[in-house]
Amino acid sequence: MSQQITLTIDGQEITAQPGDKVLWAALANKIYIPHLCAIEENHTPFASCRLCFVEIKGYPSPVTACTETVQPGMAVTTRSPRVDRLVRTGFEMLMTNHRLECNICPANHSCALQRIARERGLSLKPKELPLLERNLPVDDSAPGIIYDPNKCVLCGRCVWVCKTRGAGILGFARRGFDRMVTTFRDAPLAESNCNYCDVCAGVCPVGALTIKCMS
Amino acid sequence: MKLTEEEKQIAVETSRKVSELFDPGKGNLIPILQRVQGELGYVPPEAMEVVAGYLDLPPVEVYGVVTFYNQFRTTPPGKHQVKVCMGTACHVKGGHIILDSWERRLGIKVGETTEDREYSLERVACVGCCTLAPVTLYDEEVIPKITPTKVDGLLFSHQLADKQQKEGNAGEK
Amino acid sequence: MKNDNHDVSSALEKIKICASASWQPLLEKPLIMVGAATCGRAAGALEVKRTIMAELERLNIDANVLEVGCMGHCYAEPLVVITRPDSDFPPICYGYVTEGIASRLVQDYLGEGDPCLEYALAAMEVNDFIPTMADFPRGLIEKKIIMDYCGLIDPQNIENYLATGGYKALCSVLRQTPESIVQTMKDSGLRGRGGAGFPTGVKWETCLKADAKEKFIICNADEGDPGAFMDRTILESNPHKMIEGMIIAAYAVGAARGYVYVRAEYPLAVERIRLAVKQVREYYLLGKSILDSGFDFDIEIFQGSGAFVCGEETALIASIEGEPGIPHHRPPFPAIAGLWGKPTIIDNVKTLCYVPHIISRGADWFKSTGTPESPGTAIFALAGKVVNTGLAEVPMGTTLNQMIYDVGSGIAGGKTFKAVQIGGPSGGCLPESVLETPIDFDSLKQVGAIMGSGGMVVLDQDDCMVEIARYFLDFTQKESCGKCTFCRLGTKHMLNILENITKGKGAPGDIEKLLTLAEDIKAGSLCNLGKTAPNPVLSTIKYFRDEYDAHINEKRCPSLMCKDLIAYYILPEKCERSCDACVGSCPVEAIFSNEDRIKVINQEKCVKCDSCLLACPPQYRAVVKLSPPEEVAAREKGKK
Structure with missing residues (x-):
């Protein structure tokens, strides 16, 4: 393959292929970033779930990791007050619109929502916003x-x-x-x-x- | 609203004819659908299947497009189409009151067609006639500065005209 | 008309001679121009034209009658301009023309020489008899660049446009290099008039430099802002100007195909563009080797199917490609990878209309109007509660005050100004205190609105600002494509809160909740529809927080607009016993006469349609709105 790219995510130096997206580079190195819609084989990311926000040094505001291509020397941070707030709100919005019945749900224990809640210390049950049941x-x-x-x-x-x-x-x-x-x-x-x-x-x-x- | 077998057949034939006027490229999907609606007044699932077949698309993609855009309707429109403008200028000049009046007078909710298929009622985002607000489109005719009383009058005069026309036709026979 | 000469300018000269040959005879006879754009038609212009034709025939008068577009004075539609070359009078513009007035104008002016000045709005040229448009405050402020011939030429006749110097810029462009045109556009500082104000020349340069065999140019005429009708009027009144701009843009960036993306809700505009494109082709100004220059370009018309989000570039492209209008992540920007993955320029109608002017008169001339950061003019569709609604082209830097009070002649019906809504669903509501703000891209942003595409709706004391915010959120929520979480669900939550407030079900803390959600939706949404959706809420909270408080804390709508918080009531002391105008006006028979023959509203039956209030004669003014609705019971109790 062509020359590898070195970048840092949360201070950890990692290597990735040119053209890789930050999200997949992070996940491949066991650095978790919340995500729902991303598909690695799909090269035009949907960027619709809006949960994979990260900070990149030099960028004015958080960006989605699924759409950002790795660059040499890029410095990515997966957590910051701004990122945490966006992820918390986005996740809470989704949870107001997701029927919560984990105990009888076949996806219990393998559900991505449960993982996000666990990793980021978020509540599955919305706290601020009312339910939007369909x-x-x-x-x-x-x-x-x-x-x-x-x-x-x-x-x-x-x-x-x-x-x-x-x-x-x-x-x-x-x-x-x-x-x-x-x-x-x-x-x-x-x-x-x-x-x-x-x-x-x-x-x-x-x-x-x-x-x-x-x- | 259930379609009759005849209506379904017309839909299939029309959409086949319309499709063939265009190259089978995906970029022609919306122009074809617009043309079908222009001919039929609506785009029923039967027509979507024909168009999907012609463009070699999964029918669900055509369904996704039809249900996405405001312009397309999947059920037959009324003989007369009432479209109430809900643009900003119309809104501040009582557009919602006008919509209420039409709903009350026609006995249907916005988006519906009367039982006898005489009238259908829709809302439009803005027809760009903001200086004449509030406006209603009655069969593409812009009715300026409409009021609840004008709604009643308009409906009455059109019904009268229709009635006279019918009687006239009957008389000729 | 195909010419064998390879010199581009002589080709155009020939065309121009033909054009003026057909224009000149028009000026030899009396000329009657009827403003028949959509606004004119809705006000009865076609009936007026029919009357004029019939009267001319009856009186056996030889005159030319032209259907023209709209010159922006929509409040006075139908408008008629009459020129009598054999008289001393200048061309005169008449307003509020009815069929009766129309027949008098033909009889008295064309027949007997009396110009009926009582119906005249203004003269079109300086003269000794009648004031011109420029003698009114509006005329002093207005500066027409792209609307110069709107309402003064026949949009259905390319020769009219050619006679005004049309397609001259295109001709000069074909002898320049694309690079020099792009440089001129960059030098002019023209910013996109679609709303965001991105420098047009920079966008063109990106596309020009993009290495691709195929490139596209799209004219965005998907004017989706409710309350905006600038693009519609321009396309209906002078479609060739936009087409000329588009051909120049295509030449500058190297595009061989273009699309005009126009709303299907504008049938007349679609018809006018279609005809114009056909005519341009016939004149070899479009198609293969334009004016024998070797440059190929053709235009297709694509009708938008009604989705506000298609104003967003990537959504618009998706819809031409046969997809739902769902935005994609940018970058890549369309100038690099747009339609079918090819470099694509998307410019608003107005942006393209400036192009021929900038090419003909130069970047410095363009910069001499407007402000240094926002050169040129701004076109606003002025609607709502002002006296003179319509379309106005003013230099950038004109203040909001001037727009409302000079151009719009102030608030109608003796009411007081409350706010001006600029920029539609992505914009904001500005109060009296910031009316000295100059209109330009940056100043408007600073006070919480945006330039937008040019919708300007004036609101008065009867407009509830919470309800206006709810209206816009309802709009964006309905128009959201639903792809991304923040826009789909976030705006829904905001809308629910606003709906509760307008229904008197608001709770303390709701305002703070709205502010937090707004901030997150702005930061988290995928496209600009979502990123700007909270603006109407933010600006109304910023400037009209007391109205929110009244709804939440007192369950009262201070503007008496929110239906659930008001009741209609007939003041017994003002009700005239012998009058029952209101009784007849009520569509649901909710009004009855009591034993004293004073009219009373049955609150259970009342549908709050406003009919009785409008029907009550002005000398009584007995019908009032009360808020909260409990006021009615309180008054009745007090009476007893």
Whole structure:
């Protein structure tokens, strides 16, 4: 490969490939940065979850690590009062819009939201903001997959993977607060052209798309 | 609102014809949909499937586009379309009061079509006629400086005209 | 008209001769111009034109009738300008023309020579009889650069534009190097008129230097701000100016294809551009080897489907590519990687309209107007509670005071000024105390608004500032693409809080909550829609915090606007027994006469539609609004 780049993250010197994004360079070196929407193979990052904020020396304000390309000598800090505040607010906003039922959720213990809460000492239950419940129907029509849109954080990972590796039946529809992951004309999965390949459930970070237990 | 089999068939045929006027490139998706809506007055799922097929796109992508933009509607519009401007100038001159009046008079909520499909009611962000606020578009005609009483009068005169037209037609037969 | 001569300027000379040949005869007969842009039409311009035609025919008068665009005096629509070359009178502009006035103008002026000065608004040229536009305060302030011929030429006829010197700049450009044009644009200091005010020349330079075979230029005419109609008027009144600017831009950056991205909500503008593009092609000013220069460029029209967020460059591009209008992270900036991944320049309609002027008259001439940091003029759509609404082009640096009181002639109906909203959903509401602020990109930002694209809505004592903030948040929330967390959910939370406040369900601490959310949404959002969405809330809290307090603490709307916090009440002492105008006006039969024949409103039934208040004759003024609604009960109790 071409010449490696050396940079520091939280004072730790690390090396990365030219063109790498800060987020992946950090994660590869066991430095945790909260993230939900990022996909390493996708070279045009969505930058939609707004949780991977970091400080970079010389930048006036925090930036998203998933969109920043590593530069030689770059000095990245993953924590600062400004970063912590943005992550706290962004996370809290998401949690007002995520049905919280960890004890019965198949993603319990593997959920990215739980990890973020643990790593950053945040509460899963929103403290400042009221809940914004959507009360959408849960789709368990498919033989292998359950889709609970009330848990979806709209990261878009399932849509991307369904398009690139699956049957291309998942997509985003509508906009604003009503934006959601859905199928053509909002059909239940069993009535769509879903081939139940499960790749979506494999990439869902929060238990909105999960594999049905065969018990 | 359920579509009849005939309506579905027309939708399919129209969208096929319209699609073929364009090159099958994704950049033509929105122009095609606009043209379909221009012909049908709406873009039902049946039409989306045809367009998706023509452009070789997953239907859900077309669905995503149709549901994203304000311009597209997926259900048939009324014979008469009432669009209430909710721009800033109209708002401060009582646009919401005008919207209330239309809702009350037509007995439907914004975004709906009356049972008999005579009227549909929509809100538009701003038609750029701010100096004549508040305005309503009645079948593309800009009605300036509208008031609740004017809403009643307008509706009455249009209904009367329609009625006369129908009776006239019946008389001719 | 295709010429074999390879000299560009002689080609244009020929075109110009043809143009003036068709323009000249117009001035030999009486000329009647009817302002028929959307605003004129809504006010009845087409009926006026029909009357004029019919009267001319009836009286057998030979005259030319032209449908022109809008000169900005929208308050006085329909406008008619009459020129009688055989008289001593200058061209006269008439305002508020009805069908009756129109037929009198034909009969009396064209028929008998009486110019009916009682209907005249102003003369169009200096003369001994009638004051001109420049004799009014508005005329003194206005300085028309890009609106110079709006409302004075037929937008549907390219020859009219050519006769005014149109496409001359394009002709001179084709003999220059792209680098020198970009340099002129940089020297002029022109800043993008779409809102953000980025230097146009710098953007062009980036695109020019970008190494790519294919480049694009897009004219952003997706005027989405509610309360703004500058671009619409310009496109309806003089579309060729924008097209000329666009061709020059294309030549300067090396683009072979361009798009005009125009809102589908502007059908007349779409029609006008479509026709204009067709005509330009016919004159070899567009298409293959423009004026035989070897430079190819063509324009397509793309109709925006109604999404405010498409004003954002990357969202606009996504929508041309057949995607939902969802913004992407920048960089890369469109000037490097835009439409289909190719370098793309996106300029606002007004920005492009300045280009031919800057090319023809030079950067220094352009800089002589306006302020050093914001040279040129600003175009504002003045709407809301001012007397004279309309479109005005003024030098940058003009104060807000001058705009409202001189151009707009102050507040209508004897009410008092409260605030001016500038910049639409991304802007702010400014109070009386900062009205001396000069209009330019930087000064407006300092006081909490933005230049925006030019919407200026004036608010008076009857406008509740909390409700205005709620209105804008409701707008941005509906128009948010929903992609990123802060905008999708953050603005929703802010909107919920504001809705509660306007319904009297606010709680202490709500203002602080709004401020915190606003700060985080500004810092955390992906695109400028989200980053600026909190501005209307921030500016209203900054300048009108007492109104928020009244809603939260006293459940009272001081401006008597918030529906849930007011009640309509008929003052018994003022109600006239013999009058029942209000009873008939009520759409829900909520008003009845009591045993004393005094009218009373049944509060349960009342839908607060304002009809009775409007219907009550001004000599009685018996209908009032009370806040909080409990006031009604208190008054009735007091009466007994």
